[in-house]
Amino acid sequence: MTSDWEERIMEVMVILFIIALTGWAIVTQVKAREQIDIPTPLSEQDAARIVFDHFGPLWTQVAGAGHLNYRPKFRAGAPTVSIALTPTGMHGCTVSIWTSTFSTRYGLMTHAQLAWRKKQTLADKLVTTTHPSAQRRQGT
Template identity: 60%
Template sequence: MEILWTLVIIVLVAWAIFTQVGARRQLDVTVPLSEQDAAQVVVDHFGVTWSQVEGLGHLNFRPRLRMHAPTLSVTFEPNGTSSCLVSIWTSHGRKHYGMMGHAQLAWRKKASLANRLRAATSQPQNWAKGA
């Protein structure tokens, strides 16, 4: 039984380290969109549960329903063609004993935004039901 509890503790510590590192890491995504179209995808992705705040990026978001939640910042840089580089990072977060609060939330949101941007195309998509 002691081995089982030891394994559970090891898994929990490994998961905490993984999410902490993932939350602090910057993600760079090249998308086949203009800066304005990429910004619209980002704004649509964050929706109503995240509020736009002041920060270091072109767009900065913080969850509405969490106290001391991290701020996710997004910048857009044209790369000379019809695409742009989108950088996503956690620009502000409160730490307790070296651990960022709500790190898993920041990690998940950054990963889902990067996936949404990778899936985006330059053609408009109709997300209406039945279309």
């Protein structure tokens, strides 16, 4: 037989779980929809090569809003991650990464965590490729 205080603790735990889950969903949705801009000393061709290598065989190149656009092969309703390469002058370019096309269910982007994670790992790869000291700070 459980006591009254044990039931209260369970209620609080369930409420905290629901709040944490809601918070995680909000963070994931916001991060998946925001654009990341990475200034880099790489040429557009070198940056495009890093992007191409990053997406690998499980992602397919599709038509879209960016210079390079990728969608996962085995996910129904998966988002398109777009990349634009903008020259910054004589040396370097800015790599812009965003989710250009996605489907929603109940107002939430489907596969939002996948898009967020892929965008962030590409941004990290571009930063650590062009700034080796950033790799030590991240602990990788």
